[in-house]
Amino acid sequence: xxxxxxxxxxxxxxxxxxxxxxxxxxxxxxxxxxxxxxxxxxxxxxxxxxxxxxxxxxxxxxxxxxxxxxxxxxxxxxxxxxxxxxxxxxxxxxxxxxxxxxxxxxxxxxxxxxxxxxxxxxxxxxxxxxxxxxxxxxxxxxxxxxxxxxxxxxxxxxxxxxxxxxxxxxxxxxxxxxxxxxxxxxxxxxxxxxxxxxxxxxxxxxxxxxxxxxxxxxxxxxxxxxxxxxxxxxxxxxxxxxxxxxxxxxxxxxxxxxxxxxxxxxxxxxxxxxxxxxxxxxxxxxxxxxxxxxxxxxxxxxxxxxxxxxxxxxxxxxxxxxxxxxxxxxxxxxxxxxxxxxxxxxxxxxxxxxxxxxxxxxxxxxxxxxxxxxxxxxxxxxxxxxxxxxxxxxx
Amino acid sequence: xxxxxxxxxxxxxxxxxxxxxxxxxxxxxxxxxxxxxxxxxxxxxxxxxxxxxxxxxxxxxxxxxxxxxxxxxxxxxxxxxxxxxxxxxxxxxxxxxxxxxxxxxxxxxxxxxxxxxxxxxxxxxxxxxxxxxxxxxxxxxxxxxxxxxxxxxxxxxxxxxxxxxxxxxxxxxxxxxxxxxxxxxxxxxxxxxxxxxxxxxxxxxxxxxxxxxxxxxxxxxxxxxxxxxxxxxxxxxxxxxxxxxxxxxxxxxxxxxxxxxxxxxxxxxxxxxxxxxxxxxxxxxxxxxxxxxxxxxxxxxxxxxxxxxxxxxxxxxxxxxxxxxxxxxxxxxxxxxxxxxxxxxxxxxxxxxxxxxxxxxxxxxxxxxxxxxxxxxxxxxxxxxxxxxxxxxxxxxxxxxxxxxxxxxxxxxxxxxxxxxxxxxxxxxxxxxxxxxx
Numbered sequence: 001x002x003x004x005x006x007x008x009x010x011x012x013x014x015x016x017x018x019x020x021x022x023x024x025x026x027x028x029x030x031x032x033x034x035x036x037x038x039x040x041x042x043x044x045x046x047x048x049x050x051x052x053x054x055x056x057x058x059x060x061x062x063x064x065x066x067x068x069x070x071x072x073x074x075x076x077x078x079x080x081x082x083x084x085x086x087x088x089x090x091x092x093x094x095x096x097x098x099x100x101x102x103x104x105x106x107x108x109x110x111x112x113x114x115x116x117x118x119x120x121x122x123x124x125x126x127x128x129x130x131x132x133x134x135x136x137x138x139x140x141x142x143x144x145x146x147x148x149x150x151x152x153x154x155x156x157x158x159x160x161x162x163x164x165x166x167x168x169x170x171x172x173x174x175x176x177x178x179x180x181x182x183x184x185x186x187x188x189x190x191x192x193x194x195x196x197x198x199x200x201x202x203x204x205x206x207x208x209x210x211x212x213x214x215x216x217x218x219x220x221x222x223x224x225x226x227x228x229x230x231x232x233x234x235x236x237x238x239x240x241x242x243x244x245x246x247x248x249x250x251x252x253x254x255x256x257x258x259x260x261x262x263x264x265x266x267x268x269x270x271x272x273x274x275x276x277x278x279x280x281x282x283x284x285x286x287x288x289x290x291x292x293x294x295x296x297x298x299x300x301x302x303x304x305x306x307x308x309x310x311x312x313x314x315x316x317x318x319x320x321x322x323x324x325x326x327x328x329x330x331x332x333x334x335x336x337x338x339x340x341x342x343x344x345x346x347x348x349x350x351x352x353x354x355x356x357x358x359x360x361x362x363x364x365x366x367x368x369x370x371x372x373x374x375x376x377x378x379x380x381x382x383x384x385x386x387x388x389x390x391x392x393x394x395x
Numbered sequence: 396x397x398x399x400x401x402x403x404x405x406x407x408x409x410x411x412x413x414x415x416x417x418x419x420x421x422x423x424x425x426x427x428x429x430x431x432x433x434x435x436x437x438x439x440x441x442x443x444x445x446x447x448x449x450x451x452x453x454x455x456x457x458x459x460x461x462x463x464x465x466x467x468x469x470x471x472x473x474x475x476x477x478x479x480x481x482x483x484x485x486x487x488x489x490x491x492x493x494x495x496x497x498x499x500x501x502x503x504x505x506x507x508x509x510x511x512x513x514x515x516x517x518x519x520x521x522x523x524x525x526x527x528x529x530x531x532x533x534x535x536x537x538x539x540x541x542x543x544x545x546x547x548x549x550x551x552x553x554x555x556x557x558x559x560x561x562x563x564x565x566x567x568x569x570x571x572x573x574x575x576x577x578x579x580x581x582x583x584x585x586x587x588x589x590x591x592x593x594x595x596x597x598x599x600x601x602x603x604x605x606x607x608x609x610x611x612x613x614x615x616x617x618x619x620x621x622x623x624x625x626x627x628x629x630x631x632x633x634x635x636x637x638x639x640x641x642x643x644x645x646x647x648x649x650x651x652x653x654x655x656x657x658x659x660x661x662x663x664x665x666x667x668x669x670x671x672x673x674x675x676x677x678x679x680x681x682x683x684x685x686x687x688x689x690x691x692x693x694x695x696x697x698x699x700x701x702x703x704x705x706x707x708x709x710x711x712x713x714x715x716x717x718x719x720x721x722x723x724x725x726x727x728x729x730x731x732x733x734x735x736x737x738x739x740x741x742x743x744x745x746x747x748x749x750x751x752x753x754x755x756x757x758x759x760x761x762x763x764x765x766x767x768x769x770x771x772x773x774x775x776x777x778x779x780x781x782x783x784x785x786x787x788x789x790x791x792x793x794x795x796x797x798x799x800x801x802x803x804x805x806x807x808x809x810x811x812x813x814x815x816x817x818x819x820x821x822x823x824x825x826x827x828x829x830x831x832x833x
Contacts, residue, residue, distance in 0.1 A: 027726045050805060073473060076715050078716060078717065078719050078729070078731060079717055079718050079729065080718075080729040080730070080731050081718070081729055081815075081818070082806055082815060082817055082818035082821055083724075083725060083726050083727055083728070083729075083802070083804050083817060084724060084725040084726070084804030084817060085718055085720055085724045085725075085727060085745075085747055085751075085752055086406060086562065086724035086725060086747075086751065086753070086804075087752065087754050087755075087807070087808055087813060088404070088406070088753075088806060088808050088809050088810075089753060089755045090765075090809065090810075090811045091755065091811050091812075091813070092761060092811050092812055094811070095811055097765070109489070139586050145758075148758075168675055187759075188759070188761050189758070189759060190758070190759035190761045190762065190812070191759065194545070197434065229714075241556075244707040284765075285763075287764075327833055334764050335761050335763045335764070336761050336762050338762075340762050340764045340767060340777060340778075341764070341767060341775075342764075349649075384778075388775060389767050389770070389773045389774065389775055390773045391631070391646070391772065391773040391774070391796060391799065392633065392637070392643055392644075392646075392771065392772040392773050392799070393644050393645045393772075393799070394645070394646050394796075
């Protein structure tokens with residue numbers, strides 16, 4: 001039926017009504033004009049024009065709105081378009097700002113925990129990301145979409161993955177790389193291959209390795225003797241030293257769970273990040289499969305490959321340490337850069353978890369969440385190509 | 396449950412404005428416009444010309460092709476013209492226009508009471524064909540064709556579709572409440588024609604009063620009245636078959652291939668009227684609703700009544716509508732003029748304001764995957780829309796199962812980027828179709 005339907009898939013005027021009453025009724029109605037699609041003279045062209053949408057159509061609407069009174073008598077026009085004619089109350093800004101909001105508890109805790117420098121870094125990261133996005137879009141003569149919250153989210157996540165007291169140029173340069181290079185050079189929201197925030201962080205890591213690994217002492221824990229992160233201590237001094245630093249195993253877990261430990265600004269509080277993530281799962285913006293698989297993979301592998309052989313690891317520590325929680329709930333669930341099917345998401349999360357463990361236990365860096373997610377971003381298109389949803393009627 | 400069990404969407408049903416209102420049959424239309432193409436298949440061939448006098452129920456156009464349908468005068472009066480006229484789905488199309496003489500006289504021999512139980516299968520089929528009955532759920536496929544499966548294709552199940560899953564529409568709901576007996580008789584006639592034992596009537600569980608009414612009307616007949624979960628598109632043929640029988644119609648095949656025939660409740664009632672009372676299909680029940688309508692109603696209207704007249708009977712427009720739709724909000728067809736007539740498949744007239752539609756500017760796909768969860772066919776609408784946008788028809792066809800899409804609109808509904816996914820899919824389908832073909 002559809003080919004026939006499309007024969008008049010365009011806007012047309014209402015023909016003059018047959019009865020006088022109706023003409024009067026229409027004359028009284030306010031003029032309303034709208035166009036969704038470019039007008040088309042014949043089918044051949046119609047087919048091509050349909051693919052170039054909104055900018056053009058919107059321009060037309062604007063033009064029409066500016067000079068609507070050209071017809072001899074007011075004619076009420078109606079929109080003719082393809083179905084459906086009903087849309088859910090959802091939008092990209094709604095999703096993005098909700099994600100921003102779920103990060104708020106962790107952000108507030110970070111500011112309390114690390115003090116003013118952390119606040120400045122977060123602010124600089126988020127705001128500069130918004131400014132860079134607006135500038136890029138203006139430069140590329142694209143519609144400016146900073147209000148959708150995606151640039152803010154990108155800048156905020158980037159800043160949350162930085163040490164607390166970096167110089168202010170660090171989050172700004174990071175946001176520049178994230179927004180301009182990793183996002184807009186690839187075509188903007190929806191087209192980027194890599195998680196922009198993690199690209200920003202990776203670029204900063206290789207450019208300013210010292211600044212990016214200088215962990216200042218925390219405000220709230222005055223007697224901490226070391227200014228290293230738990231994973232740093234593990235890498236440099238071993239597991240025993242780690243337990244000694246925190247006093248006991250349970251003290252270590254408590255510090256990780258609540259967040260009173262050193263680390264990047266936004267990654268420290270497991271409980272607050274997980275609460276934000278749970279809200280996103282409840283809203284169905286992210287799939288629970290991703291964080292669960294990724295964290296479980298890290299837990300199982302670190303337990304298996306422990307320092308004293310099979311099964312001697314400390315999975316609880318590894319599952320809560322470093323950037324795993326923020327990565328699993330907020331980075332590995334990024335819609336644009338991860339697979340679209342649930343099965344694909346599962347593969348992505350397991351892969352990211354395994355790579356994290358590989359880097360933590362074998363690699364040179366103490367933490368590997370950022371690189372493991374970026375590496376899995378590379379194979380996302382491949383996963384999407386081979387993992388397809390279960391079709392009706394093709395058993 | 397087999398296959399994908401997470402599918403479909405739960406939009407606001409918006410049925411409360413009309414579901415409690417009895418069907419009204421108001422004044423006769425002064426004029427009816429009867430397009431000769433009201434069904435799937437070849438157009439009917441007009442048998443009358445300008446100036447002819449016709450009676451209600453008289454055959455005025457004959458379906459001559461193997462797949463076609465007869466057309467009857469729906470009022471008595473004079474043929475004004477046989478000419479092109481705006482059509483709800485086909486642009487401008489030939490139509491027979493009749494001006495009422497105000498008498499509303501039946502053609503000779505109508506109505507005729509018959510004892511349908513004494514008729515055999517071939518006789519019933521002939522009556523259904525001669526009454527011009529097509530699928531009244533909206534698909535308008537000629538019913539007698541659907542009831543004549545090839546001999547080598549055994550049918551074991553008849554499903555009657557009373558799901559009415561489209562928001563706003565309540566015509567089938569009211570019909571099942573008010574004309575339970577006629578619907579029930581129609582179901583029994585269909586059962587006899589197909590010679591099947593297994594008959595199920597599926598009604599969405601937001602219409603429990605209809606489930607009860609039909610259950611009482613069908614008590615002791617062996618027809619199962621099933622309440623199915625309210626979920627769009629539950630009433631689509633393929634999804635209803637899956638829900639009621641756990642069978643899945645293979646890709647590219649008809650429900651016949653899994654031994655199932657699906658008929659709408661409205662079709663069942665029309666079959667009853669034709670077989671038991673000798674009446675051709677000349678009227679149907681239409682829901683007139685939407686925020687732009689002053690008094691939303693369920694109306695019994697003669698086929699050929701103009702939308703404008705139906706809207707006037709519903710209090711007219713409260714505000715100028717942004718869209719005027721024939722059918723439901725998900726699969727309905729927008730109209731450019733209220734002068735189009737009601738055709739056999741028109742189950743609703745919806746006048747929507749912007750608040751009803753709630754669309755917005757389109758953005759690129761952010762790959763959130765909500766369309767994949769919503770798709771009842773298990774497709775990847777995200778990818779289909781991206782391929783359609785770039786005219787990659789081959790890939791959509793061969794790797795993403797373009798032709799499996801039934802255009803139910805779930806994907807576009809849930810899309811946070813407000814992408815017109817169904818539009819891209821239709822475009823791809825049209826590009827993929829051989830030139831000149833359908």
